[in-house]
Amino acid sequence: MFTKKHNECVGFESCWKVKRVYSVSDTQTSDFEVADKTVNTTPKECIMVQTDPLPTPSLIEGVDMNKVAGFLKELYPDMKKAIDDCNNSKAFVGYRKRLDKDEVNCKLLQTFGYSKLIEESGDEGAKRVSCMSWNQSGQSLACCRGFEHESWCYHRGTVYVYTMASNGKFSDQPKKVLNADNCVVSIKFHPTRSGLLAGTTYSGNIIVWNLQNNNGEEAVISKNVHDELVTQVSWTNDVDPEKSILLATTSTDGLLKLWRFNPLGKTQDDMLSLRVRYKIKPPLLNNGNVRKAEESEEYPRNVVMKDTNGVVCFDFSKHFPDTFLVGLEGGFVVQCSLLGATELKGSTKANPLFDPSFKYYEPVEGEIVSLAFSPNRKDQFLTYGTNAEIRIYLIGQEDPAQMIFLKTGLLDVTFVPFEDKLLAGCGANGFMEVFHIQSAERIATGTEEPVKKSVSTSISINCSRNNLVAIGKANGDVQLWNVPWSSLQNRFD
Template identity: 30%
Template structure:
């Protein structure tokens, strides 16, 4: 089917050309055309204004209303001016000074507030007015065997421009019982309240010079331990919180220029009963035996600066209770649903009576003191002791230095005032203060408007000291 065959080769010539065609061309951009346009405002207008002179009309003045208004506001204005008198806001200002603040603690004034020498009477409490220009001093017998029928006085001293105290007070209020707690209203310079040994809570409006009779706020069943003004928070009204050794803490609402007083809440710590209560003498009023129902004798309390609904209560038998205003529950067994138990937690107890509780103005901490000669630092959120400071003498009061962060003072038996740093519990060694009369310190309060501190002792002596502005650490 297939056969082999051979053919002659066939060839052809290559057609490749090595010469390439060339062509030249030129490129030119289009000519750029420029145009200029001038702008000119088409139309302008000038307008002149001229005031029209009108004849002045004589104002119509109701002089009776004006006189009534001036009569109403003048006392308050004069009182505020008196409060501002002697302010030392620029006292240490010196353009040529080196800028280093003074660290010297200086005694400025000293006065015995008793009419005659009496070793049985002490200064029980002192309080500065809201403007810092008036200092009020109350008195009490050092020791009461049973009830109190002593006559007592509250004296008012106006601080002079050079920080001296007049020998005679500008005003004196007479009382039929010893004063245990005294406090000016924090913003109303004419309002002052006092708690008495017989259980009465009374209030004065000092703006009315003719009103020497106090307003009765309430009566506790035993000695008043502490009174405390709360910032306006409920319908813009003032709240006065009072505590007593009868175990009750009462919250009062004051309205209508402090003339209307209503009881807002009534607390009683009923978590435990102190067996020693039954062996103590009769109540301060002497009218009845002590109540047998459960409830601790309240000695002190203070509200948290971080949460206004929380407060800590200290008791006679060493209890420390975390309490809440809005989480209180009715107390069972007393037959009165209006009595509330505010306790929500309990802190580690003191071995002796709790003498003072103070909340830190900047931290979530509070400090306490007791008759066991201990100062303790607690965290609001923890039930155990954060730190303990042992002291040589019993501390009766604690307070924070205004404007100096984390430093608090402790005072009590003995003439020395001690300063501590709350962050580490260590004493502030470069700040020392000691009463010149070497007596036990019964009360102390710093002046919030001036760099001053007032100190009272168990012999009726009153001293004013200047505290340096420099923070101490």
């Protein structure tokens, strides 16, 4: 069961230390080869256009263009009504953008103008900025300078047109200098054609400049349209929406004229033709109370005895194209209607004359300086007179709904677009003044920049960017301001 067996031992060599074999060399990497070539990149071919040219659309043959024109005429009234309803919508009346605390004050962005040009030319008289107008795009500002006149004008008129640079500022050197036979009283850019500028002069002329003409012949129309001083010019919509925009002028001869403007006309008579003439009578003559007015001290005797009261200013409603306001000499405020005008006695078929007077409001004690419809409310307008009173009227109410009494006089007053409770003006104080309509109080603008005090003669709000405000000065300068209207109104809301 048990056995004994003897096996021999198997041995093997044992090494407790191994000798490492190594070699010494300068580099531990293999050598690399270098070959020089003249061109190390693949050749490329440059071409001017890297995309396929777009196919030119071909006109469809056999299209009746008369039918297309008829279709567009039928479509235009509905489209215009929809656009007007959208523009006049009150959906965002109560909306106020939240601004930072450092944006509640007005900021002077720039002071520019032609005061330096006046000093260089040595013409010390023509400094006053009499009128300003922004173009439709809000990139160009037209300014006219003039003299203080005691009688007839014998001066040369000049209009300077400045264009805003990419940094949002103007250059001291104007892009265009437009000349006239005598001082320019009023200027206004076309509402849709940003290159057309209309102006009026002391001699009764109307001038239309095309700023896109670079051959030195910017004046495409220069025509005598009134017997006396042309007080104001403005573009307005025709009652018929299918027709083009009309040009309106007023004068101290007591007439308001509407003109058809055709930029494609070959002659000046074709480009500017008379559409209708209006003569606005003062309320005393219409009511037959001349003798009663002569005995009263409420109206100046020279105004009562005058046969024709000149038109000082006017404004057409943005909401109702047939309604407009007229300010007459003597402080009379008249609401007029294009559709309800009556033909006056003595007018002929060749030269008809109409009276558009519809309603008379409480006259201003003095002369009217500014008169304007509200762009925000269709039933509201303002008047400002030499008695330093701002009056807010409602359509249909003879007495003013609100009055703002001022200590110092203003030379220009206007509504603030999209802010139905604010008014802005400028005058003898030398800076812009903002008023709250409901409270009849002046709002502090918080101006911190040191501004050289000079009488402010004109104010104009940019139609594209309402926060930009231009103020014309009596020394020939123009100030560009950044005004946070919403923050100013929120101080009272």
